[in-house]
Amino acid sequence: MLSDPPTPPLVAAPGTTRAAYFVSDSTGITAETLGRALLSNFPGFTFQRHTIPFVDTPTGAAHVVADITAAAEAGLQPIVFTTTKDAAVSAVLAAAPATRIDLLGGHLTELEQTLGTTASEQLGQFHTLADxxxxxxxxxxxxxxxxxxxxxxxxxxxxxxxxxxxxxxxxxxxxxxxxxxxxxxxxxxxxxxxxxxxxxxxxxxxxxxxxxxxxxxxxxxxxxxxxxxxxxxxxxxxxxxxxxxxxxxxxxxxxxxxxxxxxxxxxxxxxxxxxxxxxxxxx
Amino acid sequence: MLSDPPTPPLVAAPGTTRAAYFVSDSTGITAETLGRALLSNFPGFTFQRHTIPFVDTPTGAAHVVADITAAAEAGLQPIVFTTTKDAAVSAVLAAAPATRIDLLGGHLTELEQTLGTTASEQLGQFHTLADxxxxxxxxxxxxxxxxxxxxxxxxxxxxxxxxxxxxxxxxxxxxxxxxxxxxxxxxxxxxxxxxxxxxxxxxxxxxxxxxxxxxxxxxxxxxxxxxxxxxxxxxxxxxxxxxxxxxxxxxxxxxxxxxxxxxxxxxxxxxxxxxxxxxxxxx
Structure with missing residues (x-):
């Protein structure tokens, strides 16, 4: 007689459930779309996903950091995907106890190099299709x-x-x-x-x-x-x-x-x- | 009497018109959305934009490289935004005479580091909402x-x-x-x-x-x-x-x-x- 198949574990392996935050100063659509696509490459993990749009002030960012901190204290080792552009907002988010993945910043620097100029300080062009x-x-x-x-x-x-x-x-x-x-x-x-x-x-x-x-x-x-x-x-x-x-x-x-x-x-x-x-x- | 305002130049300053390619192995929506958002930070330039979806074979990539080469020879100093994941496709694209901005690859590496594992080789998860x-x-x-x-x-x-x-x-x-x-x-x-x-x-x-x-x-x-x-x-x-x-x-x-x-x-x-x-x- 064949033995029973092994019982699946009742709890997930430690570290396989992670919190994922998609933080944007606009709608969050790009942060969420790109972040989800990136996470889909890691099917061995479960991600508790949170999209937080319109984070465009340091105060708003501080609220997000509080959420992230709570998730970190719960053992969910947060990952934060950001498309925020404002330096003050980014500085607050950088203090969160999380791995931060900046979906825009690095690419802006690459563009500045190839174009030989600095990016416009004009905010709000991102996803503002209000024309x-x-x-x-x-x-x-x-x-x-x-x-x-x-x-x-x-x-x-x-x-x-x-x-x-x-x-x-x-x-x-x-x-x-x-x-x-x-x-x-x-x-x-x-x-x-x-x-x-x-x-x-x-x-x-x-x-x-x-x-x-x-x-x-x-x-x-x-x-x-x-x-x-x-x-x-x-x-x-x-x-x-x-x-x-x-x-x-x-x-x-x-x-x-x-x-x-x-x-x-x-x-x-x-x-x-x-x-x-x-x-x-x-x- | 006030003097006339200076006549605007009849041709654009050299180097201010650039070709921009959004190249994807899927629909191109993310490459185009993110690429456009990044470019919008450089209002002093004119970008001739081309979205090229479904580039999922080295042969397809070679056609794209031919297009990019023609733009480079026309003096348009191409910039190529990519979301392709296949290594063979990426290798072909890397040979194009252009500045290449990889919208996914670097972030996948960051995720691999924080998750302590390698990304799944499974292709086609990106934007395949066919469920x-x-x-x-x-x-x-x-x-x-x-x-x-x-x-x-x-x-x-x-x-x-x-x-x-x-x-x-x-x-x-x-x-x-x-x-x-x-x-x-x-x-x-x-x-x-x-x-x-x-x-x-x-x-x-x-x-x-x-x-x-x-x-x-x-x-x-x-x-x-x-x-x-x-x-x-x-x-x-x-x-x-x-x-x-x-x-x-x-x-x-x-x-x-x-x-x-x-x-x-x-x-x-x-x-x-x-x-x-x-x-x-x-x-």
Missing amino acids: TEHYFARMRAVEYAIEHDDGQSARALDLADVIIIAPSRCGKTPTTMYLALQYGLLVANYPLTDDDFPTDGLPSLVQPYAARCFGLTTTPLRLSQVRHERRPNSTYASLAQCTLELRRAEDLYRRTRVPFLNSSTKSVEEMSAVILQTLKLRS | TEHYFARMRAVEYAIEHDDGQSARALDLADVIIIAPSRCGKTPTTMYLALQYGLLVANYPLTDDDFPTDGLPSLVQPYAARCFGLTTTPLRLSQVRHERRPNSTYASLAQCTLELRRAEDLYRRTRVPFLNSSTKSVEEMSAVILQTLKLRS
């Missing part, structure tokens, strides 16, 4: 995306930078919104339904804009899974129906030379980057 | 946001993590979409119109969820400007009407103790970060 025109562009893009979601409107379709086409539930809507918000692009999306087949070409509404179309596909299993979430045990969600719809859609993309990609293993960010690159929409 | 559950959460959140945009639906309003309230054109929709896409939160938004005033409290539809409400305001001038874009020379866009609506909205927020912020000088990212922090929605 009015940029804001209007995003607002218009999001409203355009909502109006043109799922083929709901043909108004001003000629203005679309991208028209995403795909069978229902292949990921059109989140990708549309991401492109609108992140890049201010006018993006419509159009569902391929049974009514669009059999066909020799693209649906008549989007046909005039074929050069701006981009197709999505996925795997039948994944599509079936997503559709079951919306309508459990329906024909719509059956594996046979999903297989058929995806095969027809892919045939259509190939025949009409519409570029397409498989969304099953890709994030919204990745799909958006591929679409931008394929349709040459990067500015 | 199915995460994807579903975002898709649901975006669909919820579309359904609940501008008070269009009261269905499942009890599930909302946040309900953004404001007069028309204060920035509800882009902020709603950003919170949905970036954080997978269920966010509704509800317009405050003349019908909601005079009132003693919040609109009846959102009243049960007062603790999850967040208000937006802006300056009358900015609101008038935005509204003129939609309906030029209307009462709706007049400064008097905008002033009245904003004053009533701010009074309402204060009376009902709904937290609020002024969107006029803030980016969508900044507003989202404030909302998350105020309503304690950071995970």
